[in-house]
Amino acid sequence: MGVPRRTKTPPRTGKSVEGMHACATCSSVLVQPTNWHEQGDGYWYVELRCPECEWTGRDSYSQSEVDRYDEELDRGGQELIEDLRSLTRANMEDEADRLALRAVERQHPPGRLLARINKRTIPPTGLPPC
Numbered sequence: 001m002g003v004p005r006r007t008k009t010p011p012r013t014g015k016s017v018e019g020m021h022a023c024a025t026c027s028s029v030l031v032q033p034t035n036w037h038e039q040g041d042g043y044w045y046v047e048l049r050c051p052e053c054e055w056t057g058r059d060s061y062s063q064s065e066v067d068r069y070d071e072e073l074d075r076g077g078q079e080l081i082e083d084l085r086s087l088t089r090a091n092m093e094d095e096a097d098r099l100a101l102r103a104v105e106r107q108h109p110p111g112r113l114l115a116r117i118n119k120r121t122i123p124p125t126g127l128p129p130c
């Protein structure tokens with residue numbers, strides 16, 4: 001008995017009720033068109049692929065379904081831009097904190113600071129302060 005070979009699954013028909021951007025098999029909303037052409041009468045033949053589960057499908061989609069997919073792409077693109085801005089802002093805050101810490105460390109190196117603390121707390125006699 002050998003290991004089963006992986007075979008390429010032929011494209012299936014089947015639409016997600018959520019739209020072209022949603023996978024008909026898993027919950028991914030990253031489905032992408034791999035091939036398309038206009039059929040006429042306001043319909044498009046579209047082949048889709050899910051990058052998360054490798055589902056592929058093909059079907060006819062109305063112009064309004066294609067328009068909704070385009071709107072979803074715009075919404076997803078805007079969401080990515082907002083996430084990138086948040087990440088950039090968080091990285092800049094972290095970098096500012098690191099720079100501030102380095103500036104303080106340059107002004108007060110740990111060895112020098114410890115020497116100053118010891119000088120204040122240990123009297124010349126070597127006895128701890130009362």
Ligand SMILES: [Zn+2]
Pocket residue numbers: 023024025026027028050051052053054055
């Ligand atoms: Zn999927």
